[in-house]
Amino acid sequence: NAGVTQTPKFRVLKTGQSMTLLCAQDMNHEYMYWYRQDPGMGLRLIHYSVGEGTTAKGEVPDGYNVSRLKKQNFLLGLESAAPSQTSVYFCASSSGGASVREAFFGQGTRLTVV
Amino acid sequence: AQKVTQAQTEISVVEKEDVTLDCVYETRDTTYYLFWYKQPPSGELVFLIRRNSFDEQNEISGRYSWNFQKSTSSFNFTITASQVVDSAVYFCALSEAGVSSGSARQLTFGSGTQLTVLP
Numbered sequence: 001n002a003g004v005t006q007t008p009k010f011r012v013l014k015t016g017q018s019m020t021l022l023c024a025q026d027m028n029h030e031y032m033y034w035y036r037q038d039p040g041m042g043l044r045l046i047h048y049s050v051g052e053g054t055t056a057k058g059e060v061p062d063g064y065n066v067s068r069l070k071k072q073n074f075l076l077g078l079e080s081a082a083p084s085q086t087s088v089y090f091c092a093s094s095s096g097g098a099s100v101r102e103a104f105f106g107q108g109t110r111l112t113v114v
Numbered sequence: 115a116q117k118v119t120q121a122q123t124e125i126s127v128v129e130k131e132d133v134t135l136d137c138v139y140e141t142r143d144t145t146y147y148l149f150w151y152k153q154p155p156s157g158e159l160v161f162l163i164r165r166n167s168f169d170e171q172n173e174i175s176g177r178y179s180w181n182f183q184k185s186t187s188s189f190n191f192t193i194t195a196s197q198v199v200d201s202a203v204y205f206c207a208l209s210e211a212g213v214s215s216g217s218a219r220q221l222t223f224g225s226g227t228q229l230t231v232l233p
Contacts (some may be wrong), residue, residue, distance in 0.1 A: 044223075
């Protein structure tokens with residue numbers, strides 16, 4: 001079982017460069033999330049999606065864009081990377097329905113912007 | 115807006131001691147779900163427990179137990195007879211069902227508590 005897979009696992013960017021982080025889940029989950037984790041600040045929600053073709057802003061959406069063209073994939077884009085976006089990024093997914101189920105997380109992507 | 119507060123940034127205990135990690139939440143929704151996750155030094159996030167707002171029964175799983183009190187908006191986590199392998203960052207999280215708040219299953223985490231168990 002692959003679960004939630006994030007690509008890439010590590011990346012170094014120069015300020016101003018762009019990149020896309022890919023999250024893929026094979027559990028047919030409706031909900032998908034992108035978080036960033038910084039020391040002492042826990043996991044902060046960037047964007048999330050409650051279904052194919054839908055996206056919504058989380059707590060810290062500025063500087064990021066997302067797309068959910070296919071149910072199994074959730075892409076996080078940085079159009080012009082800044083050093084403040086140096087962080088560990090986690091993708092997660094959970095099933096839909098009337099009740100809220102636990103989220104399954106990817107292994108994380110460590111991004112450094114220099 | 116939903117919010118989760120974990121006031122304890124770091125806790126250090128000696129092996130075999132009991133330790134309680136606090137979690138206080140805020141929500142305007144009447145239906146919501148609370149979670150605890152563990153993040154060991156290897157970095158992955160491990161699900162521990164899920165509780166809905168209508169179930170205030172405390173739960174015990176081995177050395178782990180959870181105390182959910184709606185009256186104080188708290189969902190505390192106790193590890194009994196702690197072990198070195200319990201050393202990790204522990205996160206509490208909240209998701210509103212969106213019944214009355216209109217939110218769409220946003221999953222919000224607290225800032226985490228770093229637990230260190232010393233041998």
